[in-house]
Amino acid sequence: MAGLYPEIExxxxxxxxxxxGHIIYWETCGNPEGKPALVLHGGPGSGCTPGARRYxxxxxxxxxxxxxxxxxxxxxxxxxxxxxxxxxxxAHLLADIERLRVHLGIRRWLVLGGSWGSTLALAYAExxxxxVTEMVLFSIATTSAWEIDWITRGVGAFFPEAWxxxxxxxxxxxxxxxxxxxxxxxxxxxxxxVSEKAARDWCDWEMAIVAVHPNHKPHPRYEQAAFRLxxxxxxxxxxxxxxxxxxxxxxxxxxxxxxxxxxxxxxxLDIGGPLxxxxxxxxxxxxxxxxxxxxxxxxxxxxxxxxxxxxxxxRFAARREG
Numbered sequence: 001m002a003g004l005y006p007e008i009e010x011x012x013x014x015x016x017x018x019x020x021g022h023i024i025y026w027e028t029c030g031n032p033e034g035k036p037a038l039v040l041h042g043g044p045g046s047g048c049t050p051g052a053r054r055y056x057x058x059x060x061x062x063x064x065x066x067x068x069x070x071x072x073x074x075x076x077x078x079x080x081x082x083x084x085x086x087x088x089x090x091a092h093l094l095a096d097i098e099r100l101r102v103h104l105g106i107r108r109w110l111v112l113g114g115s116w117g118s119t120l121a122l123a124y125a126e127x128x129x130x131x132v133t134e135m136v137l138f139s140i141a142t143t144s145a146w147e148i149d150w151i152t153r154g155v156g157a158f159f160p161e162a163w164x165x166x167x168x169x170x171x172x173x174x175x176x177x178x179x180x181x182x183x184x185x186x187x188x189x190x191x192x193x194v195s196e197k198a199a200r201d202w203c204d205w206e207m208a209i210v211a212v213h214p215n216h217k218p219h220p221r222y223e224q225a226a227f228r229l230x231x232x233x234x235x236x237x238x239x240x241x242x243x244x245x246x247x248x249x250x251x252x253x254x255x256x257x258x259x260x261x262x263x264x265x266x267x268x269l270d271i272g273g274p275l276x277x278x279x280x281x282x283x284x285x286x287x288x289x290x291x292x293x294x295x296x297x298x299x300x301x302x303x304x305x306x307x308x309x310x311x312x313x314x315r316f317a318a319r320r321e322g
Contacts, residue, residue, distance in 0.1 A: 004054040004306050016103055018069075018096045020087035025073035026066040026100055030058035035133075035317060036106045038097070039065045040124075042115030042139070045234030047072025047227075055112065055136075055309050060317040064109070066100055068093055068120075070234050078230035078237075081190070085237045090244045094124055101131065110316055112136040112309075114300055115273070116235075119143045119243060122250045122281075129256050134319065135288075136312045138265035138305065139298045140278040142250040143243035151272050152179045152239075155209055158271050162208035169201035184236035187229065195229060202232040209272040212297035254285045261319075262288035263312035267296030267305065 010027035017023050027048075037056055041048045048065040056063050069088045070078035078085070101109070110133050113121030118137040125132045141147055156163030167175050170182035186198035207218045221227045238244075262285060264278040275292065282290040291312075296302035300309070 004051070004310060005056065005058060006054070007050065008053050008058050015073075015075075016066075016096075016100060018092075018099050020092070021076065022069050022087065022092075022096075023075050024066050024069065024096055024100070026064065026104075028104065029053045029063040029065070030056060030061045032062055034058075034060050034062040035319075036062045036064065036104075036109035037313070038101075038109045038111050039063065040097075040111065040113035040117035040120045041065075041068065041071075042113075042117045043071060043231060043234055044068060044116050044238045045071045045078060045231040046116075047074075052112075055306070056313050057317050061110075061313070062106075064100070064104065064106070066096075069096065070230060077226065078233045079226040081192075083233070085233070088234070088237065089241070090120065090123060090238070093120060094127055097124055098128065098131075107131075108133050110134045110136065110313070112313070114138045115141055115298065116143070116238070119245075119250065122254070123243075123245065125260065126250065126253045126256045129260060132257075132260055134316045135257070135260060135262040136265070136309060136316070137262065137278075138300060138309055139270060139273060140264055140266055140281065141273050142248075142277055142281075143238070143245060144277075145242055145247055147273070147277065148180065148239045148242060150274070151209070155272050159208050162205060166201060166205040166208075169198060178240070180236050180239045183232070184240055187233045187236060196225060199225070199228040199232040202236070203228045206235075210298045212267075212269045212271065213302065216299070251280050251284055254281055257285055258287060260287060261316070263315070264288055264290045265305065265308045265312065266290070266292060267298060267302055268292050268294045269297040269302075272298050 010029045013027035015023045039052045047067045067074040111121045118140045174182040189195045266278045293304040296305045
């Protein structure tokens with residue numbers, strides 16, 4: 001399998017006013033005349049990273065990345081003391097994607113997304129199937145109530161020590177309720193000591209459940225206080241609303257993608273995001289292929305993940321519409 005492509009820098013970048021006081025950062029890399037491809041980052045709140053540029057042949061693709069509302073270089077950042085998240089929802093993000101597509105003069109594009117980015121990619125493609133040529137999804141999630149309950153409570157059976165610490169991060173009276181709601185309340189507290197501790201506790205849990213290999217190293221951004229707070233606020237904000245998605249709708253409506261080829265890439269060892277989710281998608285989406293990476297968990301840096309992602313984008317690089 002092909003490895004990651006060499007590091008590249010954007011040939012163009014900018015800030016796009018998408019309304020509601022939000023301005024999103026975007027960049028384009030690779031070949032300006034190449035096949036358009038959109039990258040949807042995870043989180044919510046992770047922001048786009050230079051590494052995602054390396055999933056594509058820069059001579060074949062026009063690669064578009066952007067920071068979703070509240071994350072990365074977009075403003076206002078979710079870590080801001082007075083942040084209002086009312087206009088940061090899945091519907092807003094879907095509208096932002098369309099604004100960016102029009103702004104860049106792109107008719108149709110391949111859509112790539114990982115983790116939360118796969119949820120957003122599915123929601124976008126099922127809303128605008130005429131705008132999507134192919135899909136490459138990895139570490140797949142649909143942000144269902146079952147998945148959220150599993151990742152915040154059920155998976156604790158595999159990480160009991162970390163889960164006890166995670167649960168202890170909220171007041172005792174709230175430990176048997178929805179931990180997402182309890183954490184979100186703490187994260188939005190006006191006292192920085194309260195919100196920053198909650199952000200650290202939340203991110204420690206997130207890091208614990210992706211560490212399926214003894215030599216796993218957390219991404220260095222987790223050492224940045226602003227990243228931790230903005231990330232944890234956005235994750236809990238989206239999860240407490242189940243992504244503003246009707247339960248099971250992304251699997252139920254995947255037949256809207258019947259004419260769109262897709263590659264679903266998932267780690268066999270992804271304990272926090274069980275393989276059953278992409279398997280169900282594959283069962284309802286005949287034009288998709290499920291690739292199970294035996295030694296990988298949820299982290300795209302795990303063995304075999306990046307190679308599988310690059311192999312998928314290489315497969316579609318020369319594919320022409322129709």
